[in-house]
Every structure is written in C-alpha cells, then in structure tokens.
Amino acid sequence: MPAWFWLVPVASIAALGAAYGFFRAMMKESEGTETMARIAAHVRAGAIAYLKQQYKVVGTVLVSLTLVFCVLAYVLHMQNPWVPFAFLTGGLFSGLAGFIGMRTATYASARTANAARDSLNHGLRVAFRSGAVMGLTVVGLGLLDIAIWFLVLTRFYGTDDAHQVVVITTTMLTFGMGAAVQSLFARVGGGIFTKAADVGADLVGKIEAGIPEDDPRNPATIADNVGDNVGDVAGMGADLYESYVGVILASAALGAAAYASHGADVQLKAVIAPMVIGALGTILSVVGVFFVRTGEKATQKQLLGSLARGVNGAALLIGVLSIFVMWAMGLDNMWGLWLALLVGLLTGITIGQAAEYFTSQGYAPTKRIADASKTGPATVIIGGVGEGMMSVAIPVLAVVTGTGLAYFFGSHFEFSVGTMSMGLYGIGMAAVGMLSTLGITLATDAYGPIADNAGGNAEMSGLPPEVRERTDALDSLGNTTAATGKGFAIGSAALTGIALLASYLEEVKIGISHVLERGDAYTFPDGFSIASNAMDQLEGLNLMDMMTHYEVVLINPKVIIGMFLGAMLAFVFSGITMKAVGRAAGQMVDEVRRQFREMPGIMSGTEDPDYARCVSISTRAAQREMMVPSILAIAAPVLVGLIFGVPGVLGLLAGAAVAGFSLSMFMANAGGAWDNAKKYIEEGHHGGKGSESHKAAVIGDTVGDPFKDTSGPGLNILVKLMSMEAIVVAGVTVAVHLV
Amino acid sequence: MATYVYLSLIPEALVASMLAPDDFGLYYAIGSAKRSRGQALFFSVDRDKLDPKEFPLEKIDAECVPHPDGSPKLSVYLSIYRVLERVPRDALVALHLATDDGRVLTLKPEAFEPDGEKRAHLYQEFCPVTPRVVSRLHPGEFAEFITDTAKSVHIPRLVYAELTLGNLKNNADHPDIDNLPYPNIGHLRDCLRELAFGPEKATKTVLRQMTQEVLYRTIRNGFFVADADGITSFPLPSRDALEREHLAWWRSAQSTFGH
Numbered sequence: 001m002p003a004w005f006w007l008v009p010v011a012s013i014a015a016l017g018a019a020y021g022f023f024r025a026m027m028k029e030s031e032g033t034e035t036m037a038r039i040a041a042h043v044r045a046g047a048i049a050y051l052k053q054q055y056k057v058v059g060t061v062l063v064s065l066t067l068v069f070c071v072l073a074y075v076l077h078m079q080n081p082w083v084p085f086a087f088l089t090g091g092l093f094s095g096l097a098g099f100i101g102m103r104t105a106t107y108a109s110a111r112t113a114n115a116a117r118d119s120l121n122h123g124l125r126v127a128f129r130s131g132a133v134m135g136l137t138v139v140g141l142g143l144l145d146i147a148i149w150f151l152v153l154t155r156f157y158g159t160d161d162a163h164q165v166v167v168i169t170t171t172m173l174t175f176g177m178g179a180a181v182q183s184l185f186a187r188v189g190g191g192i193f194t195k196a197a198d199v200g201a202d203l204v205g206k207i208e209a210g211i212p213e214d215d216p217r218n219p220a221t222i223a224d225n226v227g228d229n230v231g232d233v234a235g236m237g238a239d240l241y242e243s244y245v246g247v248i249l250a251s252a253a254l255g256a257a258a259y260a261s262h263g264a265d266v267q268l269k270a271v272i273a274p275m276v277i278g279a280l281g282t283i284l285s286v287v288g289v290f291f292v293r294t295g296e297k298a299t300q301k302q303l304l305g306s307l308a309r310g311v312n313g314a315a316l317l318i319g320v321l322s323i324f325v326m327w328a329m330g331l332d333n334m335w336g337l338w339l340a341l342l343v344g345l346l347t348g349i350t351i352g353q354a355a356e357y358f359t360s361q362g363y364a365p366t367k368r369i370a371d372a373s374k375t376g377p378a379t380v381i382i383g384g385v386g387e388g389m390m391s392v393a394i395p396v397l398a399v400v401t402g403t404g405l406a407y408f409f410g411s412h413f414e415f416s417v418g419t420m421s422m423g424l425y426g427i428g429m430a431a432v433g434m435l436s437t438l439g440i441t442l443a444t445d446a447y448g449p450i451a452d453n454a455g456g457n458a459e460m461s462g463l464p465p466e467v468r469e470r471t472d473a474l475d476s477l478g479n480t481t482a483a484t485g486k487g488f489a490i491g492s493a494a495l496t497g498i499a500l501l502a503s504y505l506e507e508v509k510i511g512i513s514h515v516l517e518r519g520d521a522y523t524f525p526d527g528f529s530i531a532s533n534a535m536d537q538l539e540g541l542n543l544m545d546m547m548t549h550y551e552v553v554l555i556n557p558k559v560i561i562g563m564f565l566g567a568m569l570a571f572v573f574s575g576i577t578m579k580a581v582g583r584a585a586g587q588m589v590d591e592v593r594r595q596f597r598e599m600p601g602i603m604s605g606t607e608d609p610d611y612a613r614c615v616s617i618s619t620r621a622a623q624r625e626m627m628v629p630s631i632l633a634i635a636a637p638v639l640v641g642l643i644f645g646v647p648g649v650l651g652l653l654a655g656a657a658v659a660g661f662s663l664s665m666f667m668a669n670a671g672g673a674w675d676n677a678k679k680y681i682e683e684g685h686h687g688g689k690g691s692e693s694h695k696a697a698v699i700g701d702t703v704g705d706p707f708k709d710t711s712g713p714g715l716n717i718l719v720k721l722m723s724m725e726a727i728v729v730a731g732v733t734v735a736v737h738l739v
Numbered sequence: 740m741a742t743y744v745y746l747s748l749i750p751e752a753l754v755a756s757m758l759a760p761d762d763f764g765l766y767y768a769i770g771s772a773k774r775s776r777g778q779a780l781f782f783s784v785d786r787d788k789l790d791p792k793e794f795p796l797e798k799i800d801a802e803c804v805p806h807p808d809g810s811p812k813l814s815v816y817l818s819i820y821r822v823l824e825r826v827p828r829d830a831l832v833a834l835h836l837a838t839d840d841g842r843v844l845t846l847k848p849e850a851f852e853p854d855g856e857k858r859a860h861l862y863q864e865f866c867p868v869t870p871r872v873v874s875r876l877h878p879g880e881f882a883e884f885i886t887d888t889a890k891s892v893h894i895p896r897l898v899y900a901e902l903t904l905g906n907l908k909n910n911a912d913h914p915d916i917d918n919l920p921y922p923n924i925g926h927l928r929d930c931l932r933e934l935a936f937g938p939e940k941a942t943k944t945v946l947r948q949m950t951q952e953v954l955y956r957t958i959r960n961g962f963f964v965a966d967a968d969g970i971t972s973f974p975l976p977s978r979d980a981l982e983r984e985h986l987a988w989w990r991s992a993q994s995t996f997g998h
Contacts (some may be wrong), residue, residue, distance in 0.1 A: 206994060209840055210838065210839040210840040210991070210993055210994060210995060211768075211840045211994065212990040212993065212994040213994070215991075217840075443965070459990070462986050462987065464872070464982075464983055465979070465983055465986075466983035489814040527803075603765065603769055603840065604762070604765050624828055684917050684918035685918070686917065687917075687918070687919060687958065688917065688918040688919075688920055688921040688922075688956075689920070689954075689993050689994075690920050690954045690956070690993070690994075690996050691920030692922065692997055694920070694996070695996055719743065
C-alpha cells in the first residue's frame with residue numbers, strides 16, 4: 001500500500017477529533033436564560049423524536065434491501081458478495097453523520113444566541129465551530145468508511161491484478177448506494193417535515209391568528225424550528241456525506257479503469273489519488289476553521305471576510321498542495337490532472353456565485369421579483385418562475401465547460417477513444433477538487449441553520465434588540481456563504497453523475513464476468529458474443545466498445561425511452577414531493593386551527609400549546625409521504641433494467657441527470673429568490689412589512705418553500721441514487737432483461 | 740374584582756368590563772374563543788369624570804358583576820352612539836393599542852408640544868369619522884381647524900394620529916418612498932402637490948374612510964385627542980424603547996397586514 005494512503009485514516013481521525021473538540025467546547029458554553037434553555041430543549045426533543053422515527057423507517061428499508069442483495073449475491077451469484085455489507089455501512093455512516101450534525105445544531109442554537117449577547121464575534125465562533133462539527137464529521141466518517149473498506153478489500157482481493165483493483169473500486173461504490181438511500185429519506189423526509197411545519201405555522205399563525213413568526217404561542221413554531229434542524233442539518237449532512245464518498249469512490253473507480261494498463265503500482269496510485277486529495281482537503285479544512293475569527297467589534301463585512309478567509313484559504317491551499325500529491329503519485333499527465341482539479345474548484349465557485357447572483361436581494365433578479373410584487377402575487381409567481389428558469393443557464397454552462405475542460409486536461413488534450421477513460425478520470429478529479437474542502441464549506445452550510453435557530457431563540461426569549469441584530473447578522477452571513485457551499489454540492493453531483501455512467505459500464509463488465517464464471521457465454525445486443533472462457537476478451541473491452549456492443553446510440557429506441565423516462569421521473573418526483581408538502585401542511589393547518597379553537601388560553605399566554613402534537617403530525621406525515629418518492633427512485637433503475645437492459649438504464653440515467661440537474665437548479669434558485677424578495681420588501685422596500693407588496697411576496701415565498709427545501713435538493717439525490725443503484729444491480733440487469 | 744370603563748374607538752362605544760386593559764385588549768381583539776381577530780383602540784376612562792346624565796352609569800354596578808361560575812364579566816355596553824363627544828377629554832386616562840392578536844400597548848397622556856418641523860402632515864382620523872387627510876397644519880393647528888365651532892364643518896371632539904410621510908413630507912415627488920405601505924401612492928402624491936401649490940388649501944382628503952387596519956409602524960409621534968378647548972397627546976414610545984421594552988407588542992404590530 002503506498003505510504004500516502006495512510007494520510008486518509010490520519011485525516012479521518014484528525015477531522016473526527018477536531019469535531020469532538022469543537023463539540024466539547026460548544027457544550028461548555030452557557031445556554032443562557034431559563035427561557036432560552038427551555039425553548040432549545042423543546043426543539044431538541046422534537047428533532048430527536050423525528051430522527052428516531054425516521055431511522056426506524058430507513059432502517060427497515062436498508063435491512064430489507066440488504067436481504068435482497070444477500071439473495072442476489074449468495075443465492076443467485078449475480079453480485080459481488082461484499083455488496084450487502086458495503087451497502088449497509090454506507091447507510092449507517094450517512095445516518096450517523098446527519099444525526100451528529102443535528103444533535104450538535106440543536107445544542108448550539110441557544111448557546112449561539114447567548115454568545116451573541118456577549119459579542120458578534122463570540123456568536124460567530126460558537127455557531128461556526130458547531131457547523132464545523134457536522135462538516136468535519138461528514139468528511140471524517142466518509143474517509144473512515146473509505147479507508148476501512150479499501151483496506152479490507154485490498155487485503156481480501158490483493159492489488160497485483162489490475163482487474164481485481166477495478167472490482168475493489170466498483171464494489172466500494174456500492175456503499176454509496178446505502179448512503180444515497182439514507183440521504184434520500186433524510187432530505188425528502190426532512191424537507192417534507194420542515195415545509196409542512198413552516199407552511200402550517202405561517203398560514204394559521206401569521207395569516208389567520210396574526211401572530212408573528214417564531215411566536216411561542218404558535219403551536220407549530222417548535223415544529224418549524226425542529227424542521228430547520230432535521231431538513232437543513234440532518235438532511236444536508238446525510239446528503240453531502242453521500243456526495244463526498246460518491247465523488248471519491250467514483251473517481252477512484254475511474255482511476256482504476258483508466259490506469260488498468262499502466263501496471264498495478266501506478267493503477268493503485270491512481271485509485272488512491274482522489275482519497276489522498278480528499279484527506280489533504282480535510283486537514284486543510286480543520287486548519288481553515290481556526291482562520292475564522294474576527295475582532296470583538298467586527299462589522300458584517302469583516303465577518304464575511306473572515307468566513308471567506310477560512311473557506312477560500314483552504315481551497316487555495318488545496319489548489320497548491322495537490323500539485324505535490326500529483327507529483328508524489330507519479331501519475332503521468334500530472335499537470336493535466338491537476339488542471340482538471342482546478343477546473344473543478346472554479347466550476348464550483350462559478351455555480352455558487354451564480355446561485356448567489358440569482359437569489360440574493362443585493363442583485364437584479366431578486367429585486368425584479370420584489371418589484372413585481374407591486375402588481376400582485378400572480379406577477380411575483382411569474383417573475384420567480386422566469387428568473388428561476390434563467391438561473392439554470394450559468395450553472396449548466398459552467399458544468400459543461402468544466403466537464404469539457406476537465407476531460408480535455410485529463411485526456412492528454414485530445415478527444416479520442418483511446419484516451420476516453422483518462423478524460424473521464426479528469427472529470428472525476430474535477431469533482432474531487434470541488435468537494436475536497438467539504439469539511440469547511442459544509443461548516444458554512446450547517447452554520448446557517450444554527451444561526452437561524454439562534455435568531456428564533458433570541459426572538460422567542462425576548463432578548464434585547466442588539467442581540468437580535470447580531471443573530472440576524474450571523475443568519476444573513478450564513479445565507480451568503482451557504483450559496484457557495486451549495487454550488488459545490490450541486491456541481492459535484494452533476495460531474496459525479498457523468499463519472500458514474502462510466503463506473504456503471506465497468507460494473508456491467510463485472511456483471512458479465514459473473515455470467516461467464518457460471519459457464520455461460522454472453523451475447524451483446526449487437527450480436528457480439530463472448531465465450532465463457534474468454535474473460536481476457538471481456539477485460540479488453542474499453543468504454544466505447546461497451547457502448548458499441550450495447551448499441552447505446554440515440555436512434556436506439558431503448559436509449560430514447562430510457563431518456564424520456566429519466567426526464568419524466570425528475571418531474572414526477574418533484575410533483576410528488578410538492579404535493580406531499582401540500583398535504584402535510586394541510587394537516588398541520590387543521591391541527592393549529594384546532595388548538596387555537598379548543599385552547600383559548602394559548603393566545604392569552606395562560607396555556608402552553610401542544611408543540612409535541614405538531615411535531616408528531618409533521619413526523620408522521622413526513623414518514624408516510626416520503627415512501628412513494630423513495631420507492632419510485634429505488635424501483636425505477638431496476639424496472640427499466642429488467643425491461644430495456646443496459647441501454648435503457650444508460651438512457652434513464654442520462655435523462656434523469658440532464659433534466660434533474662436543470663430542474664433542481666431552477667427550483668432551488670426560484671425558491672431562494674422568492675424568499676429573499678420577501679426579505680428585501682421587509683427591509684423597507686415597495687411599502688415594506690404589512691403592505692400589499694409584502695402580502696404578494698409572502699405568497700411567492702410560500703410557493704417557493706417546497707421548491708427550494710424539498711423538491712430541489714431531493715432531485716440531486718434522486719439522480720445520484722439511481723446511478724448508484726444502477727451500479728449495484730448491474731449484475732441483475734446484465735443477467736435478466738426483457739428486450 | 741375591579742371594574743373598568745373603556746371607550747372603544749373601533750367601533751365607538753362605552754363599555755364596562757371586569758377585565759384589566761391587557762385582558763380586555765386581548766378579548767376585544769380576538770374574542771372569547773379564537774374565531775376572529777382585529778385591531779382594537781380603546782381608552783381607559785375615569786368613571787368619576789363621566790356625566791351620569793349622559794351615560795347609564797348605574798348599569799356598571801348592577802350588571803358588570805362576575806358570572807355565577809366566578810368568571811369576570813367581559814363587557815357591558817353602556818353607549819354606542821356619539822360617545823366620544825360626551826366623554827370629557829380629561830376623563831381619558833390612558834390609550835390602549837391592541838394588535839390583531841391581542842397584544843396591548845398602553846400610552847399615557849401628555850401635553851402636546853409641536854415639534855417645530857415645517858412639513859406636510861398625513862393624518863388618520865379614528866373617531867368619530869375615519870378619513871385620511873394630508874395637511875399643512877401641525878397636529879395642534881389641525882385640532883383647532885377641525886374642531887372650530889365657528890366653521891360650518893367641524894367635529895366636537897376627534898381622535899387622530901399622524902402617519903409618517905417619509906421622504907414625501909417635504910417633496911411630493913421624491914422618488915424614494917420605499918417603506919410607505921399606503922395604497923395608491925400616486926394619489927397621495929397628487930394630494931400633497933395640491934397642498935403644496937395651493938396655499939389657500941389647509942387640508943386635502945386622501946381616503947374617505949379607513950377600510951383596513953392601520954399599521955402601527957406608520958404612526959409618527961403618537962395619537963391625539965382634540966376638541967375646541969385643546970389637545971391631549973398620547974405619544975408612542977421611541978423605536979428603541981419599543982424594541983427593548985415592548986418587544987412582544989412591537990413584533991406583533993409588525994406582523995399585521997394593513998393599509
């Protein structure tokens with residue numbers, strides 16, 4: 001094993017150790033007044049209750065799928081025997097990352113509010129380092145999972161045979177599916193929970209009862225705060241865990257395929273290069289967290305500068321230090337691969353900045369939506385949909401440019417069949433570059449909901465205006481920095497989607513090898529046949545050969561059908577999740593109305609609302625409503641594979657990736673723009689709070705809520721889960737298909 | 740249990756109640772069960788200064804008594820027509836502003852002092868009539884103007900508040916009117932222009948009557964009760980005091996949708 005590999009477990013332990021240290025330091029902070037502690041305890045109890053319920057459902061699904069994979073692996077011999085265990089650990093680690101992040105966030109909100117009573121800088125330090133707990137836990141657990149499995153599988157299979165290294169890397173990809181299942185449930189369930197509570201709290205509390213947001217008299221307000229934690233923290237943690245390991249493993253698999261003919265030593269180095277870069281980025285993230293500090297009287301601009309120093313400093317350092325990693329790996333074309341990595345970083349930054357431009361109230365698109373509010377809610381909706389659609393252009397152009405350049409740099413600056421796998425490895429490296437410093441970029445993401453909850457806690461506890469101004473400043477800062485983090489996550493999902501297509505074909509080859517091992521010949525759709533004893537012939541097929549033999553061309557109806565189905569799934573998935581939010585919010589509205597009706601003491605403050613019941617309604621609704629979209633995502637690649645075989649599945653994945661990425665950007669940006677258009681008006685524009693324009697913008701924001709927090713983020717996972725699952729069940733698709 | 744007498748402005752009525760001002764505001768704003776909501780403005784009235792010939796004060800002791808189960812009597816209406824003009828100004832000891840979810844802010848009376856700033860004014864009248872007018876007159880002059888018995892058109896007593904005009908206070912054509920939540924700003928500008936270019940005109944009606952709730956955040960300085968004998972001011976606390984000392988009311992006041 002190359003010595004550089006050991007950086008992976010070292011970085012994992014460093015990240016987990018730093019996360020534990022930050023957690024302990026946060027816990028030593030005071031929760032403030034009795035009211036602050038009581039509110040935080042309500043939110044914490046609700047969040048834990050939700051997660052327990054969610055983990056029961058996801059646990060059942062994970063165990064059921066593990067049993068199915070056991071049958072496929074041990075009874076039908078269609079799958080690698082390690083798949084069931086890899087799948088299960090991916091799911092467990094992903095859930096654990098989300099759980100730790102959420103638990104930290106629920107402890108941190110009151111402490112952040114209390115620290116903000118002292119100074120802005122103190123508030124920032126508590127919130128950001130609490131966010132860093134999740135960021136570092138995600139990457140720490142991800143690297144740990146990767147390191148353990150890589151060591152186990154290399155010990156079992158050995159690394160002398162190039163084909164075995166390919167088997168190892170593609171087997172490891174399957175724990176990405178476990179993580180993807182977990183993250184789909186976490187994102188979709190959390191998204192439905194949070195938006196049901198949010199919309200329910202707003203519709204009855206704010207509109208009907210006239211009570212302000214975050215008012216303790218609103219029965220749904222605790223559920224709303226719980227939702228911020230389970231959706232934005234636990235959901236995001238599980239989601240990015242899956243993205244992180246998915247990116248590294250997909251790149252490792254591409255490296256194994258690209259360098260299969262360069263000798264075992266070089267091939268192994270190509271496999272561990274993405275892991276080492278991830279490890280290096282993790283160590284730099286830990287260092288970057290300590291850069292985030294300001295003077296006691298820092299302005300908002302200085303705070304932003306401080307956060308940017310941490311995030312950009314880590315990105316800059318990884319850009320420089322990765323040269324040494326490439327050099328140490330001794331890969332040929334090291335400069336091309338390094339440039340590909342830089343392209344990934346720049347693509348992520350471009351997507352993040354584009355999202356910031358289209359959703360921040362400081363820029364024209366959001367101001368135009370706010371301006372449209374003067375003519376009512378209809379024009380707000382039209383404006384938001386229009387701006388959201390326009391916002392897709394830059395990220396898509398960034399991804400296609402990034403993909404093209406990364407391929408170009410990775411493939412020795414030429415587009416040819418011979419260098420295709422090298423080019424794809426370049427794309428993988430670009431995706432790794434984007435997520436290499438996830439530890440700190442995710443800290444800025446997780447910090448947002450913590451600051452948001454701290455603001456809610458400060459409001460509900462009636463803290464003095466200067467404290468609320470500080471928590472507002474922290475919240476606003478979180479919104480700005482989170483845009484870059486989201487850009488990296490979305491961009492990496494798009495690049496990983498492309499990389500996973502290549503990994504799928506590698507897994508298909510392994511599936512064919514299982515057929516050959518059983519003593520059968522295998523015949524491709526174009527009539528090309530491989531005899532049972534011609535394993536070398538199979539291993540000699542490159543990606544383009546596979547595409548040719550499977551007739552993956554646009555005029556093949558199986559491919560076109562698959563593409564249509566993939567695009568359709570993206571829309572149907574969004575529709576189901578949007579409607580789920582509507583139904584769940586309806587139940588919440590009924591419950592909040594009931595409580596106001598039957599408990600008149602709530603409004604006079606003589607009676608506490610039944611917060612737990614609202615949490616329970618959101619929990620039950622989320623569990624019930626997330627089943628259909630999740631089953632859809634899990635079943636689609638299997639069914640399409642069983643009917644149309646490999647070409648159909650490739651079409652499905654391509655269609656879902658293209659439509660899903662665009663739709664996800666549209667929904668996330670439109671929702672963000674509506675939200676900030678409302679905030680822009682509340683800042684005192686177009687009549688300010690309470691005006692007709694404000695009413696129109698509130699409607700836009702309510703429509704945008706499930707866009708940006710449920711369907712949009714869910715789509716990314718849908719695309720990745722389908723790719724991962726296609727890889728896991730590739731053996732079945734190869735062995736059994738109708739046409 | 741103590742008994743209180745309130746003069747409600749929306750609608751105009753003299754009411755006796757066993758509820759203290761905060762509870763009465765809550766009850767008046769949202770009802771006894773959570774089925775309705777609406778802003779409420781009411782004064783605490785010193786019953787000793789009421790004329791027994793004008794109001795059936797005996798009903799207070801006779802009817803405003805606890806229910807058989809011991810719960811307080813919520814309201815006994817004493818009068819509902821031309822009430823304000825029959826309640827002496829010095830009997831109004833406090834003004835209570837209830838938000839539409841029942842949070843109550845109490846304002847104490849003070850002698851009126853003009854702030855001396857030369858500007859256009861926007862007044863919202865609450866009782867007994869409810870037009871919104873722009874005026875070149877400061878609140879004291881406006882009080883004299885509207886209650887002048889020598890004029891054929893006058894009101895014996897009026898409750899009103901000055902609303903903010905933002906940048907329009909000195910320039911009807913100022914482009915920055917961002918935080919003014921009023922409907923039909925173009926019409927407001929026309930009224931202010933008419934006032935600016937027609938020196939013979941002291942006031943101009945902007946809206947004939949109040950159709951929706953007033954956003955408390957638009958209140959400038961406070962409320963006034965005026966009659967031919969003078970004016971009493973009920974100043975609103977400063978923004979900082981509202982944020983610091985009356986946060987619950989202020990948050991609630993800001994969540995109202997109004998005009």
